[in-house]
Amino acid sequence: MNLKNLSLNTKFTLSIILIIFAFCVLFSFLIYYHLKQKVIEDAHEKTRIIITQMDALGKYVKEELRPAIFKLLHETGKKDEFIVEGMSTTHVRLNVMRRFNNKIGNYIYKRVSLQPINPEHQANSLDMRLIDYFQNNSNSESWSGIVKIEGQEFLIIAKPIIAEKECLICHGKVKDAPKALLKMFPRNRDFTWKEGEIMGVESVSLPIASTLGEIKGIAISTFLFGLISLIFLFVGLQGAFWSFVIKPLKRLSLLFRGIVNGTEPLNQTIEVKTKDEIGELIFSFNQMSKYLFEAQEATKKYAETLQTIFEGITDPLALVNPDCTVEMTNHAYRKWILEGRAAVFNEKCDPEKIDPDKFCPVHFLKKVIDTKKPFSEYWEGEDQKHYFIHLYPIFNEKGDVIKVVHYVKDITEKRKIEEQMRITEKLAAIGQLSAGLAHEINNPLGGIRLCFNNLIATEMDEETKKRHIEVINQGLMKIQEIIKQLLDFSKQSELIVSLVSVNTLVENVLKLTDYLISKKGIKVVKKLSPDIPKIMIDSNKIEQVFLNIVLNAIQAMDGKEGTLTIQTYLKDDFCCISFTDTGPGIPENILPKIFDPFFTTKPVGQGTGLGLSVSKSIVEQHNGRITVETSRNGTTFIVELPLK
Structure with a gap:
């Protein structure tokens, strides 16, 4: 479909439809983007609070609860005992988080390691990538982002687990570990952790796929509602545009077409019914038609005058084509053609096949076509008369010679x-x-x-x-x-x-x-x-x-x-x-x-x-x-x- 061939009304309709559609898409996208960012910010803040709470809980167990239990066990002569429910920070955090989820929502808390005491806390591929991240970015205290797990999107915030001196009692050599802990989680090899190394990763995950789906639904609903509303608005605008613009312009267009085809006279006036821009356009058309009619009449007179002058020039003058055919001649040129003068063109020719031994005006024409420059020459023809010949080239838009003005003067007496x-x-x-x-x-x-x-x-x-x-x-x-x-x-x-x-x-x-x-x-x-x-x-x-x-x-x-x-x-x-x-x-x-x-x-x-x-x-x-x-x-x- 060529847009240039469409009517103004069709172009306007298509343009408005395109603008409405683009506006609705853009507006819906902005709503979706804004809500998505808001959801992500809220989820990030909640997970940050949770992991901060878990971190605080772990510090409490590590710094107060566990030392107190160790002291109590030593005082009672049970130093080889290990009470997981009060001494393991991981156990305490996981159980607290499980109870938290029963009340609040779908938060997933994980505390994993590459070499865990409890095999259930073994790091998976995602956890290993997080551990690698913290190992390569030792200055980073946390990481957050959206990750797809089994086709669902999760917002994850993670922190590294760094080995401390107290941690190495249980996560160090076998001989230093409490015997009760070894009975619960048997092992026959020492852990190689050193103080300050990253032992694992602690993370809180929140599924956001359902929330993003709701946002998409809101964006689609907004798009459809906005599109329908704007379509109703467009219909109203289209009706007004047709009444105030298209209808008067069609009237003008039909009149223009009639003038071009010759079915309507040029000197006519259209009634101006309004004083708006369309009324001004119709008024300008009336003025233009009047001026064009006067110019047309003046042009006719000028053409007649020029024709009279052209015919009245006593020296032969003609407009010649590249094949030597004369397109326009004055009376003197036509007279010379009838007399068979050698200095005028009186038959078709091919400038590329001229006789080199027969010097004639065709040579001059070929020179003008080849050089694209005016040419003047004093020449004695075969009729023993002397002529002054001048040829002037006329070019097309490509710069090629398409016609030549031929002027001849008999200078024999001169x-x-x-x-x-x-x-x-x-x-x-x-x-x-x-x-x-x-x-x-x-x-x-x-x-x-x-x-x-x-x-x-x-x-x-x-x-x-x-x-x-x-x-x-x-x-x-x-x-x-x-x-x-x-x-x-x-x-x-x-x-x-x-x-x-x-x-x-x-x-x-x-x-x-x-x-x-x-x-x-x-x-x-x-x-x-x-x-x-x-x-x-x-x-x-x-x-x-x-x-x-x-x-x-x-x-x-x-x-x-x-x-x-x-x-x-x-x-x-x-x-x-x-x-x-x-x-x-x-x-x-x-x-x-x-x-x-x-x-x-x-x-x-x-x-x-x-x-x-x-x-x-x-x-x-x-x-x-x-x-x-x-x-x-x-x-x-x-x-x-x-x-x-």
């Missing part, structure tokens, strides 16, 4: 605009480099011209001609290399990634800017880590990022001999490239705008305002990030590119 911006910025950078490039070309051209003039106008041997021709060839190769590097930098290209050394890209940019750097008197400090691995990037575009940052640093330090520090290092899963100048820093009011397109502080004709914006776009296209730190002592741009 990419075209960004590409035009990159080309514009490249041309602006080439304009800034033109003086340096002209210088780099003019130097080898001057050498070539001089060598040609010498070859034409001067007579020289073959060896000299050969050296002149070699100088001309080297100069032409240098001009060719400069022009090739310029063409590679300026050409338009899509994102083409390959394994590239970041340190090599830094060196290439420093070659392009070598003339400007030396002209401005700027010192370059390179801290390029040899541990940097090759990473998958578009070398042309990342080179453009580095060039934009270096040119900005050169312009920031214009008019003074500064230092440009370039450092490469690893941090977590990123390759970091930092460019630090010693310029005046970026003002606080300008710092938030430096990555905005067309924002520039340079004079007209000296900048497009696209450099940092384009650089940020390129780095983010590589799933990296670009940050800036500035102060009055200079500015540091940090480019972070993922190792994977």
